[in-house]
Amino acid sequence: MGLARFILRRSILMVLTLFVLTLAIYYTTTFFSPTQRAAMFISTTTISPERVNLDELARKLHLTDPFYVQYLDWLRLSLVTGKLGYTLNFRGFVLDVIWQRFPPTIELVMFSAPIAILGGIKLGTYSARRAYQKTGREDLMDSIIRAFTTLTYSMPLFFTGLLSLSIFFLSLHWFAPQRIGSEVENFIFFSGTWNWYTGLYTIDALLNGQLWIFLDALRHLVLPVATLTISMLPVVVKITRSSMLAEYSRPYVTVARAKGLKEVEVISRVRKNAMTSILTVSSILLANLLTGIVVVEYVFSWGGIGSLAVDATTWLDFPLLAGLSVVFCLIFVITNLVVDIAYTYVDPRVKL
Amino acid sequence: MARLRLLYRMLRASPLLLTGTIIVSSFAAIALLAPVLAPPTSSDPYLCPYEGPPTTGPIFYHPPPTLPSSEHPFGTLLGYDLYYGCIWGVRIAFYVSILATVLSLAVGLCIGSVAGYLEGIVDEVLMRFTDAFFALPGILFVLLIVTALPLRLELNLGLFNLTLAMSSLDRIILGLAIVGWPQYARVIRGEIKKVKQQDFVEAAKAVGCSRLRTLTKHILPNSINPVLSLMFLNMGGVLIAASTISFLGFGPGEGYAEWGSIIAGARSWLIFMPETSQFVWLFLMPGVFLSAFVLGWSLLGDALMYVIDPAYGRRLNVWG
Numbered sequence: 001m002g003l004a005r006f007i008l009r010r011s012i013l014m015v016l017t018l019f020v021l022t023l024a025i026y027y028t029t030t031f032f033s034p035t036q037r038a039a040m041f042i043s044t045t046t047i048s049p050e051r052v053n054l055d056e057l058a059r060k061l062h063l064t065d066p067f068y069v070q071y072l073d074w075l076r077l078s079l080v081t082g083k084l085g086y087t088l089n090f091r092g093f094v095l096d097v098i099w100q101r102f103p104p105t106i107e108l109v110m111f112s113a114p115i116a117i118l119g120g121i122k123l124g125t126y127s128a129r130r131a132y133q134k135t136g137r138e139d140l141m142d143s144i145i146r147a148f149t150t151l152t153y154s155m156p157l158f159f160t161g162l163l164s165l166s167i168f169f170l171s172l173h174w175f176a177p178q179r180i181g182s183e184v185e186n187f188i189f190f191s192g193t194w195n196w197y198t199g200l201y202t203i204d205a206l207l208n209g210q211l212w213i214f215l216d217a218l219r220h221l222v223l224p225v226a227t228l229t230i231s232m233l234p235v236v237v238k239i240t241r242s243s244m245l246a247e248y249s250r251p252y253v254t255v256a257r258a259k260g261l262k263e264v265e266v267i268s269r270v271r272k273n274a275m276t277s278i279l280t281v282s283s284i285l286l287a288n289l290l291t292g293i294v295v296v297e298y299v300f301s302w303g304g305i306g307s308l309a310v311d312a313t314t315w316l317d318f319p320l321l322a323g324l325s326v327v328f329c330l331i332f333v334i335t336n337l338v339v340d341i342a343y344t345y346v347d348p349r350v351k352l
Numbered sequence: 353m354a355r356l357r358l359l360y361r362m363l364r365a366s367p368l369l370l371t372g373t374i375i376v377s378s379f380a381a382i383a384l385l386a387p388v389l390a391p392p393t394s395s396d397p398y399l400c401p402y403e404g405p406p407t408t409g410p411i412f413y414h415p416p417p418t419l420p421s422s423e424h425p426f427g428t429l430l431g432y433d434l435y436y437g438c439i440w441g442v443r444i445a446f447y448v449s450i451l452a453t454v455l456s457l458a459v460g461l462c463i464g465s466v467a468g469y470l471e472g473i474v475d476e477v478l479m480r481f482t483d484a485f486f487a488l489p490g491i492l493f494v495l496l497i498v499t500a501l502p503l504r505l506e507l508n509l510g511l512f513n514l515t516l517a518m519s520s521l522d523r524i525i526l527g528l529a530i531v532g533w534p535q536y537a538r539v540i541r542g543e544i545k546k547v548k549q550q551d552f553v554e555a556a557k558a559v560g561c562s563r564l565r566t567l568t569k570h571i572l573p574n575s576i577n578p579v580l581s582l583m584f585l586n587m588g589g590v591l592i593a594a595s596t597i598s599f600l601g602f603g604p605g606e607g608y609a610e611w612g613s614i615i616a617g618a619r620s621w622l623i624f625m626p627e628t629s630q631f632v633w634l635f636l637m638p639g640v641f642l643s644a645f646v647l648g649w650s651l652l653g654d655a656l657m658y659v660i661d662p663a664y665g666r667r668l669n670v671w672g
Contacts, residue, residue: 157596313492
């Protein structure tokens with residue numbers, strides 16, 4: 001199958017999947033009564049709920065329509081504007097809301113994913129090398145790394161996050177939750193000298209030439225990034241280790257050694273061949289990452305798309321939920337597509 | 353018998369597998385002995401004993417959490433005894449992890465085996481369907497299912513109405529099953545495609561077995577092992593997913609003997625009273641129970657994988 005045909009086929013499937021997914025999400029509106037959904041728009045601090053006519057409000061917001069009518073409304077609006085519908089909770093288009101909440105999440109992923117993947121490959125390689133050198137006996141460093149990965153793999157992310165939060169924030173006061181401290185917030189929003197470039201505090205601080213804001217942003221980043229890294233690291237370490245060990249017993253390694261190559265060169269050859277299996281687990285990694293973002297942002301009060309997803313579910317905001325699912329799904333499908341294509345380059349035996 | 357001997361040899365050889373077996377069996381013992389270890393005080397044994405001001409009256413406040421004492425070995429949270437919650441939480445953990453994996457296994461088995469056996473257009477349609485489910489944003493979809501499913505689900509089946517009463521745990525289980533089945537479907541389909549090429553399947557057809565009989569009596573028993581291995585490996589991960597959902601606030605709620613909800617309660621206390629750093633205790637014990645449970649299953653899962661299907665185990669085992 002040619003590359004173009006492969007991409008076309010996947011895209012058609014993706015559109016179908018998105019259609020079914022969003023329809024399914026709108027189908028779940030039938031499980032709620034219209035007044036129940038209308039009640040989510042009322043804040044008890046401003047109006048007393050008894051004075052609001054919920055039935056009327058539900059009718060006004062078109063919540064009493066059958067689910068397919070609501071779905072078609074959403075679909076029409078998102079096709080016309082390309083913005084995945086309108087959310088009443090935020091008084092704005094869904095894509096704009098998501099776009100606004102994207103930079104914090106990008107900031108988290110930008111720091112944690114490279115650490116997890118590169119560090120995981122390094123650790124896994126090291127562990128495999130130690131295990132391979134001492135056949136028949138358990139190696140101490142290898143055992144420590146394996147015990148560490150097994151342990152962190154078994155700990156739920158929210159537990160790791162809360163634990164690090166209570167040790168390093170509540171007891172030691174080294175790091176802090178949320179994105180920035182209150183001083184920095186005052187400076188950014190009220191000093192008038194702050195320019196937004198990317199929405200990422202670390203990068204914007206450097207571009208503005210404010211080193212202290214950069215340091216403050218880093219101080220707030222450490223805990224969530226560490227937690228998110230721990231959610232991905234074990235998978236990378238264990239897959240690297242096992243595939244490296246499998247590759248070590250191949251004849252070409254013996255040949256390489258017989259030729260008198262240095263150990264570093266042998267390892268680089270082995271690692272290149274083991275790399276395919278790391279691509280294989282990329283979809284698991286991505287799923288871990290998406291779940292991790294939701295949990296980490298919730299634990300550390302980090303206002304990204306992960307906490308937006310939790311809010312959307314709590315508020316029964318169906319346009320927002322559908323839009324978020326579309327975005328999550330697109331990220332997942334496109335990454336898998338890229339990985340599948342990358343696979344054929346890394347391992348030419350594989351056909352699309 | 354040979355497999356039992358293999359299991360014994362492996363337990364002797366690997367301390368990790370031995371640890372896993374010990375952890376899971378001690379959790380099973382705690383689950384069985386729960387009424388002895390922590391005698392229930394109310395009619396619902398999964399509700400922790402409440403010790404605080406009366407819950408009636410115009411306004412009531414939960415009492416502040418307390419640190420471990422002789423009366424409450426793990427302390428109390430919102431007036432609920434944490435020791436009791438941890439002990440009875442073991443039962444919930446077994447209930448959730450086993451039921452959710454078995455449900456998703458059942459669905460995956462049906463769809464995957466039909467797709468693998470029939471091939472052609474049926475296979476294509478079913479597998480694209482599976483792919484669509486595989487691409488779902490897992491946690492978001494489970495959250496939605498958990499909020500969307502009503503407490504009483506009334507199904508109109510034409511002749512009679514079926515009414516299902518569901519607790520929030522049941523809804524979490526159902527959500528996890530809906531999201532979790534595609535991986536089983538994929539594995540079983542691949543295995544069936546391999547097995548059906550073999551001679552004994554041709555023989556069964558030649559003798560005159562019906563298609564259903566060939567599938568259930570001849571093909572499935574010979575291709576189910578990898579799926580079972582996968583099931584045991586997933587046991588812990590499913591519990592992590594379930595407790596994450598209830599940690600995010602979609603679970604049974606406060607006072608309920610479920611580790612995720614207990615930790616969620618402790619979190620809200622920590623967040624709103626930041627000066628109470630000594631109350632790490634509140635979520636430490638439930639978290640340790642939860643992690644140990646998952647750790648036990650993932651260690652044991654490796655062992656069982658080898659015992660059930662040595663060849664597949666060697667292929668799939670990533671711990672080396």
